[in-house]
Amino acid sequence: MNRAWAIATLLLVAACGSTSSVSANGSDAATKATTPQNDLTVTAIEFGYDAKQWTVPAGKPFTVHFRNQGTIEHEWSIIKLGRDIHKQSEFSDDHVLTEVEKITQETVSEKVITITKPGRYQILCGLQGHFDAGMHSVLNVV
Numbered sequence: 001m002n003r004a005w006a007i008a009t010l011l012l013v014a015a016c017g018s019t020s021s022v023s024a025n026g027s028d029a030a031t032k033a034t035t036p037q038n039d040l041t042v043t044a045i046e047f048g049y050d051a052k053q054w055t056v057p058a059g060k061p062f063t064v065h066f067r068n069q070g071t072i073e074h075e076w077s078i079i080k081l082g083r084d085i086h087k088q089s090e091f092s093d094d095h096v097l098t099e100v101e102k103i104t105q106e107t108v109s110e111k112v113i114t115i116t117k118p119g120r121y122q123i124l125c126g127l128q129g130h131f132d133a134g135m136h137s138v139l140n141v142v
């Protein structure tokens with residue numbers, strides 16, 4: 001009986017071990033993208049962000065740590081639901097729900113944001129030409 005328990009425990013440990021090794025080889029990023037986070041680190045470069053999507057909880061504050069590792073200014077703007085743009089020329093400040101204002105290279109800006117309404121929000125850099133160059137992602141609020 002004791003021996004059987006010992007084997008069961010070993011199998012459990014082995015199962016946990018294999019789960020974490022799966023995380024290490026890439027599914028961690030995918031999980032992070034779909035599990036609500038209340039602490040986001042976002043990195044910007046020319047011309048894009050380090051993730052295609054992030055997920056945050058609805059109605060609760062989350063903190064964005066916005067890092068610019070590019071060589072020019074960038075920003076992280078959340079677009080109002082239903083106001084997604086498809087090209088830069090459609091963009092105006094009127095589309096912006098809230099944003100981390102533009103920062104220069106090698107700087108970090110932090111902002112605490114609460115979005116009450118769940119949905120799929122477009123994220124973009126509104127600086128001239130950056131959207132058209134591919135600088136946009138998605139924020140899922142769940």
Ligand SMILES: [Cu+2]
Nearest residue numbers: 074075125130
């Ligand atoms: Cu930009």
